[in-house]
Amino acid sequence: MPERRADLDPVQLGAYFALMEVAGLLRHAVEQQLREAGDLSWVQFQLLARLGLDAPDGSARMTDLADGVVYSRSGLTYQAGLLERAGLVTRAPSADDERGVTVTITDAGRERLAQVLPGHTEVVRRQLFEPLPREDARALSDLLTPVRDHMRSLPPRSASPRRRR
Template sequence: MAKNPSGLDAAQLRAYFALMDVAGLLKHGVEQQLRDAGDLSYVQFQLLARLALNSETGSERMTDLADGVVYSRSGLTYQAGLLEKAGLVSRAPSVEDERGVTVSITDAGRERIATVLPGHGEVIRQQLFEPLSAADAETLADLLSPVRDHMRSAPPRSAAPRKKR
């Protein structure tokens, strides 16, 4: 039997293609729901969700947001500008870094997240978790968590935290 030129064995290739298919199909379903329910892109949803659900103050520095959502800083600036024009976030100079910008979620942004979250969860449940048992979901989380942690330990340049000067 000829060796696969990718250097991956059959199980690794199968896992890779299955993961990529699942991720692509799930992202498509999620993006459609976010557009329909809240006129949001996936990145805009990520930004609003981080501010609304993961930040005690509802504010974060732009660089921290970019690092967290693995998105280029320039792309994030553009997306934050769109959200600001829509009244969903506000931007202001950072009190911690004179060159930095802090993004804060507005009440309208919190309302938009509250509007899209139920349908968002339903798409995820239907597409990802419906065919799995509770034990399978635990196993999936256990399998993917170390992979995510490994990949985040050496993030792409656009997601790498800036070095303090």
């Protein structure tokens, strides 16, 4: 039988709860701003940002988007459908995978992203970075990057088997 690892020590537990609380408070503030400024959910904003800022051609496969935004495939399909009905993205069969779907940001999607981005960055700056000196912001990045990379090294969510009903 494998040896059981010790429970989290008080420092680890405190860091965990602080991180979860900061993430929850920041997400709440960001979601409120996105709704007010552009009638977007957090996931919809992430999709538009990944397509409009990260993807050179403004397109990405749904599976890659689901892995990138850490969201279920079915939930992402629903959110992409809402964005498509609003004229902010288009969906089409993937050119390199007949089972895949490619999502592409439209000009209206780029306009909506440009509309919400200044307020979004202001909320993040005010909530997350304003109380930190520059060197602490750098240290925060240095601390979280290897944790994120470790978590991302695990199989992507899209590789997880689907649950049967």
